[in-house]
Amino acid sequence: MVNDNALMYSRFLTELTLSFHIIYATIGVGVPLMIMIAQWVGIKKNDDHYILLARRWTRGFVITVAVGVVTGTAIGLQLSLLWPNFMELAGNVIALPLFMETFAFFFEAIFLGIYMYTWDRILNPRKHLMLLIPVAIGASFSAVFITIVNAFMNAPQGFDLVNGELINVDPIAAMLNPAMPTKVAHVVVTAFMTSAFVLASIAAYRLVKGSNHIYHKKALFLTMKLGFVFAVATAIIGDFSGKYLAKYQPEKLAAAEWHFETEEKAPLLLYGYLDDGEVKNAIKIPYALSILAHGNPNAEVIGLDQISEENTPPLYIHYLFDIMVTIGMWLLFLSFIYWVGTVRGWSLVKTKAFHWLIVFGGPLAIIAIEAGWWMTEVGRQPWVLRGIMRTADAATSSDHVDTMLLLFSGLYTILAIGTIVILTRMFRNNPVEQELQDRKRGGWR
């Protein structure tokens, strides 16, 4: 009935588009907040370095926004092009947050344009800062609304399905589904965290490359501090997410944790590999899974033995879970050491080696974002709407998906190269030292 190849290529293409889009989307959600904080600190401390920081971040941000917008448009349309049956069904229940997301995006687009072109027109810095508030709100809320759509796919509710027909639709109930609070919080906070570490790694890179300017040190300290705060928040929300999974999506948690037998006092497995159904070389943390799942070391955790085989997600999501958690913990630790070390004046945090670790922090955070999304999405297989519609029944029947996959792969390659080339050129050709000198000559503003 279903065209198997179309299904496979539709999955590839959706995964490719989303994986590419979330890099830009995450930065798009987090960076406006960082810009706002930098400008606010600059006004508060009357320190032009922070204002310049906001200005330079904005310049780079525009490039990422542009790619974020076009890839976002792509995934928005691909939802209907590749998964028409899914959209036909789900559109009845979940159109509201999709619609609201475009409003948030609209709001952000308008004010970002105004903010960028009024640096030299609105001379009162406080008034100019006000323009960033709608940008940051718009950016965060588009993440909130689109994550609500995704949460609905994991925990559909707000309708009754009678003989394949949807009745008694309640759009608000669909939005307030059980997966929503943890998902939205996790997505927004990790976006802030990732953006902070990405910006930190840029500052650290300048320091590694020999600049000793106080500007970079201020930037690094500010972003690492923010990164630490958001990393702590991420860890706490991650724990809530585990409890959500245990209650509503036990198959995802069990697959991610290789928890085969339902048992009490369940241990948490870190790392290791599967060999013929046997877990090898894993680190076992006693009781930890029971604590993660229910907040009680003696609690019973449902294992894969309770899940029928055709509803079991692929087991490789365990590796993705490991990657995500390990990177999160590592960045939490790294930023904590940096913060304490800077305040206490440890020489360790001023070494080149330590700065290199921070340089790698940004890319690692992005890898963690990718791993986390792959885990949550693959962990929902074989469902596209958990318990309602299987992925195989949602795909398009068109014959041309493979060609489109090729076309889009080419597009994303070009966009990735373009972004990297433009961003490096932009900042290499106009280093901070140069810009500060130019400004001194021309006066501030």
Add this chain to the structure above:
Amino acid sequence: MSLEIIGITVLWTFLFGYVIVASIDFGAGFFNAYSQFTGKEHILNKIIQRYLSPVWEVTNVFLVFFFVGIIGFFPKTAFYYGTTLLVPVSIAIILLAIRGSYYAFETYGTKGHRGYSFMYGLAGLFLPAALSVVLTISEGGFVFLVDGKPVLDYWGLFTSPLTWSIVVLSVAAVLYISAVFLTWYARKAKDWQATKAMRKYALIWAGPLMISAGGIVYELSFHNEAHFNRMMELWWIFGLSFLLFLGTVWLIWNRIKYGLAVILLIGQFALAFYGYGFSHYPYLLYPHLTLYDSFTNEAMAIALITAFIAGLALLLPSLYLLLRLFLFNQNYVQGRTK
């Protein structure tokens, strides 16, 4: 008025907004590339950059708004149009992506790369063609149901004179709308050379616009007779639209009141666009899909309309602020403030 009609009117209005702002954008990109090609880039470049920079992102939102809205109000369109439009819409997405990203790369990154602006200009001409295919398909005759699944007849589509008339119309409309708007904008900027160039383009593209529009009406008379007859019932709307068109051309020809010319232009397209939309009623895809059998449930429709009103309350003042700062601000338009 029924919820269905409110829904489609809202969406049609956003699509109209997109047609106008995107036309200005696409056409500007083309004229910019063309002026570089002929070695006259200094004439148009500044005007176009100054207008486009703060608004390019907003333009895109109009399109997103329309396609998210249509899935929301009419979920069955996802089934029919989603399945059949994979190729043309994917091509449009890729062109949009190239345009959007290269615009940002060029404007904020490295300046003045010729290759970029050619791609930008060309993509702007192919885009209306790729997007207008949707209009052709909606007239019926190109989508067939095979085993209950919609299949697009590509060969029929590519060999149909209707397709090509609509493509020509969309390209001519893009260049005409853009030229009229930019004539006004350049005039406001007191950039006489640019005004002169754009005025010439506006007059050049007025002819093809009317010829292709007439061609489509003729094609429809035998391609989709029902639609043609409904259009004839609404002849006075199209007649009025034609009068406004004559008004715009007259004003531009006599070099007076360019602002009024833009208003008449928008009026002309609004009348033609809504007239076309009304005459298409009640079909979304002739003859498979009507407004009524694809409409979402009542609870969602009411929620969407509520969200829409709340959103507009937020958007309209913001849009007004944007226009006031960048379109109606004499100092900005003339380049005295950055």
